[in-house]
Amino acid sequence: MSSLSWNTVGPPSLPSGEGLHEKMDAILKQVARSERLIDVRPASRLEVGRRTEMLVTGISALDDLTGGLPRGCLTEICGAASSGKTTVLVAALAAATRRHESCVLIDASDSFDPSSGGKAGMDFSKLLWVRCGTFRCASGPSVVQTKTLHHREHSGAQKKTTAEHRLEQVLQTTDLVLQSGGFGLVALDFAGIPQKFVRRIPLASWFRFQRAIEHTKTALLVVSEVACVGTCATLVLKLSAFSPSPSGKPTHAQVFEGMHVETELLRSRWERRPMQSVRAVFESKAVSAG
Secondary structure (H helix, E strand, C coil): CCCCCCCCCCCCCCCCCHHHHHHHHHHHHHHHCCHHHCCCCCHHHCCCCCCCCEECCCCHHHHHHHCCEECCCEEEEECCCCCCHHHHHHHHHHHHHHCCCCEEEEECCCCCCHHHHHHCCCCHHHEEEEEECCCCCCCCCEEEEECCCCCCCECCECCCCHHHHHHHHHHHHHHHHHHHCCCCEEEEECCCCCHHHHCCCCHHHHHHHHHHHCCCCCEEEEEECCCCCHHHCCEEEEEEEECCCCCCCCCHHHHHHEEEEEEEEEEECCCCCCCCCEEEEEEEECCCCC
16 A cells, blocks of 8 residues: 655745844844835824914904914804903904005994994004994995895795895805905904804804815804804804992993903914913903093
8 A cells, every 4th residue: 555645845944033133124124215105294293283374353362362263163152242352353463454455354243433443453454444344434445335125014924034135145155255265354243243143053053164265275164153063163262241340330430441351262273272261361452431
């Protein structure tokens, strides 16, 4: 009976000891010289986010806190009535127009006072003022009057209120302005619009506005009494007025001479700061009295 012979083929022999280490070093050096790895860096060296160009507001305390208003992003400033929102709005527009940047103010309730803007140093030749409301003669900035529609109430059908029409005008005008481009600062002032209407603005509208300015030099600023932008805002500030007096109530002199405004940083997406962690205080001064 014949016997069968088997030829067993095993794994290739590997160098041992110093030979193995030399071969591994050669492989690693060859991989390190690969062109595909030139832009590869450890996770610890990666930047938190892209560097954002800022638009200064002209208020030193606010600019020190946030660096300014981020371009290509949406910034929201909220606060109760007489909390200093209009002061920041006028200061930002004045600072931008003085740098010869074209700006747009979309005024939901036709509440902007051109004389205050002029005293703040605003260059009206660089400002487009869109007034949503009834017609009123004005001089100075370029003015666009949007027509307020009045409806009679009919049985069985509830017509829209004037506030709702103004809100529609703001959103439609913002769409047109952002699509046209070329503006350094576009500001939406919701002063005078009831909170219940402002809160009803669809989140899809804010996403659309954010996408429209994402890769541009435009800073979009939303000013309202309540937070309404949600997660679409890159920077969120809350303003509140307070008195440094021991009684906690402002005196008549403080009302006319100036108002202390506390700024609370609620969100700063690129710095990843926790909510309500950083605050700053500045003082607004009356430009005229009596």
